[in-house]
Amino acid sequence: MSIQDILLQQLANGLILGSFYALVALGYTMVYGIIKLLNFAHGDLYMIGAFIGFLFLSVLSPLIGDSWVGILCSMVLSMIAVGLLGVLIQRIAYQPMLSAPRLSILITALAVSMILSNAVMAFTDGEYLAFSTDLGYEGLEFGNVFVTYTQMVLVGAAALLMTGLYLFVHRTMYGKAMRAIAIDQDACRLMGIHVNRIIALTFFIGTSLAASAGIMAGAYYGSIHFFMGFVIGLKAFTAAVIGGIGSIPGAMLGGLLLGLLESFGTQIPFIGTEWKDVFSFGILILLLVFKPTGILGRTEIERM
Amino acid sequence: MSSAILEIDNLETHYGKIHALRGISFSVKAGEIVTLLGANGAGKSSTLRTISGLIRSTSGSIRFMGEDITRKPAHDIVKMGLIHVPEGRKIFKGMTILENLELGSFTLEDEAERKRRLDHVFEIFPVLEERKNRDSAFLSGGEQQMLAIGRSMMTDPKLLLLDEPSMGLAPFLVQEIMKIIVRLNREGVTILLVEQNAKVALKLADNGYVLETGRIVIEGDAQTLREDESIVKAYLGE
Incomplete structure (x- = not known):
């Protein structure tokens, strides 16, 4: 496979992962937005x-x-x-x-x-x-990407x-x-x-x-x-923050972006799959330092 | 008192430890413009907030069109046609002008009726129609006040509680807003107007009440209040 094929394959993987993140991030962001x-x-x-x-x-x-x-x-x-x-x-x-x-309601959560x-x-x-399940492995081939x-x-x-x-x-x-x-x-x-x-x-x-x-x-x-909800909960939270917590389009964007970053991140030399969580949360930390309101978030005075 | 659309009897309200209203009684007749005057902290806004159900009174009663609404939740009071335009306008910034207006008719199911009310608002406020798809956050203070009043008209009010509609507006805009209030009144809406600007309010009101530290200290028809220099001096800061 050429580099191009690998990248396209990761694009497909990233979209799937990102879809999961986005769906979970939406609930996070909607609830935060409203209460x-x-x-x-x-x-x-x-x-x-x-x-x-x-x-x-x-x-x-x-x-x-x-x-x-x-x-x-x-x-x-x-x-x-x-x-x-x-x-x-x-x-x-x-x-x-x-x-x-x-703080009380946070601890309740x-x-x-x-x-x-x-x-x-x-x-x-x-x-x-x-x-x-009985889903099978049939599919379509796009060039060398399946x-x-x-x-x-x-x-x-x-x-x-x-x-x-x-x-x-x-x-x-x-x-x-x-x-x-x-x-x-x-x-x-x-x-x-x-x-x-x-x-x-x-x-x-x-x-x-x-x-x-x-x-x-x-x-x-x-x-x-x-325990499957634990890490994805944190990832979805990261995605919501990337997009700007409280923003619905932000959660969709943040989820897809995080999914793509993670898949492509695994292709960086010396950073294997086992580093993907470090990669995601590293992005969260960088974002909180440089743009805490996220990509589509509004500036707010009160923050938790 | 049979023609009174709103009857307030010995109303008391507390905000935590603050005793905001200390036994207020007054009434508004259908078709009138009544104004509540007084300095900052006299209890004007608290009176409106208690009537519309945003805060609960500790004692006393509120009757609207003969029905006791003292313990009714705010969203049910709205359905009866008692609409409160709060201090500071409270428009939904980040949403378009059209969306703001639509939310005013939230309880309405009839789309044709919604359209009819929308046309009526746009007829009175052409500036809102021109910008209906713009974010309401970018409106000027006067336009925001027009949007707030327009939004309340979407609910088809019988009684409108207006909290300081002139606040922060240039004199010519104040005149503009007051003209609209008179027009709504002529169209059959009863008005309870809270104002710090006593001169302006007494010019269009039928009756007035002056509040001081949670009590009504003076009441009378607007003309008498307007002409009594001592009242204006003592309570209305002229």
């Missing part, structure tokens, strides 16, 4: 999404098989279930803390994260579960979800209300907007996007584990 909470439990909801998707798939696969149809159906069901779980968590754990100091990951650990004995149909469907599904979110946020009244709440809650109440209902909707959408990434990653990598 200024860094939801550390967000990565765990990605993990729960994978497990619940796995459960749905095992029930559904005798009926509709475990290729794309089965996976996409379980994905939708898992998104709804995990979205509702996200709303429940917001109501029980975060809502009472909204008027408390910011850490506690929720531990509860979720430990609960799954208890149920699975901390084992890896094989996410068996892209499987699976990879194409993954990126396509992620792009579809993100386009849907973008249209929802810019074209519908509820989406506009969501953006308005991030700007001024009191003014929203004076427009007749039921603020708590929109916050719940934000949690639903944000966590269901994380769940969609969870099940896609589970199907793509072939195994799931209670």
Whole structure:
């Protein structure tokens, strides 16, 4: 393979990885935008999404098989279930803390994260579960670069979800209300907007996007584990910060950018795959030093 | 009191330990312009914020069109046609002028009606139509005030609470805004106007109340208040 082919192959890999990051980063950034909470439990909801998707798939696969149809159906069901779980968590754990100091709600989020990951650990004995699917390895060849149909469907599904979110946020009244709440809650109440209902909707959408990434990653990598949400939670946070936390297009951009940087980073001589996390978090540190508001973020006075 | 659209009875409000309103009673009749005057910290904004449900009163009652709204949440009060244009305009900067206006009609489902209200706002404020797709953050102070009033009109108000619409505006813009308030009033909207600029407010109001440290100290029809030099001197800083 020539250098060009290697770079193109990494471009494909980077887009897939970036799609996962972007989907998870979106929930991070939406929740931060609307209630200024860094939801550390967000990565765990990605993990729960994978497990619940796995459960749905095992029930559904005798009926509709475990290729794309089965996976996409379980994905939708898992998104709804995990979205509702996200709303429940917001109501029980975060809502009472909204008027408390910011640090309290942050610590609550850490506690929720531990509860979720430990609960799954208890149920699975901390084992890896094989996410068996029937996806096949067929694909298309572009020059010397081979892209499987699976990879194409993954990126396509992620792009579809993100386009849907973008249209929802810019074209519908509820989406506009969501953006308005991030700007001024009191003014929203004076427009007749039921603020708590929109916050719940934000949690639903944000966590269901994380769940969609969870099940896609589970199907793509072939195994799931209670700890799988931890690193991607941190990566998604990095992606959200790169794009400018609070900004929805920023999270999409940041996620894709981080995915691409990581894939290309592994090709730099002497920096192998095992260094990719160092690479990502190194970028985060550099960004926090030189442009803390991110690429598309607005300057804010108060910061956590 | 049967024609009163808004009746406030012995209203008290606390902000933490601050006793902002210490038993306020007044009423507004349908079709009137009533003004609340007073110095900074007298409790004018607190009165409006309590009426619109942004803060809860500790005692007393608020009745709007005969219904007790003292414990109603803000978003339900809006649906009844009581709209509060807050101090500092609070427009959604970062969103376009059109989006700001659309959010004013959030509770409305009827698209044709939304369009009709939008046309009405653009008729009164042509400058907003010219720039409807621009970010509202780039509007001047006067234009922001027009947007805030326009946004409240999208809700089809019966009673409009206006908090210092003249704040920070050049004199000719103040006149412009006051003209619009009178026009809205002629179109059937009852107005409760909070102002520091007593002269301007008393010129268009029917009745006025002067607040001092959370109490109403003077009340009367606007003409009497306007002509009583001692009142103007003592309370209105002239």
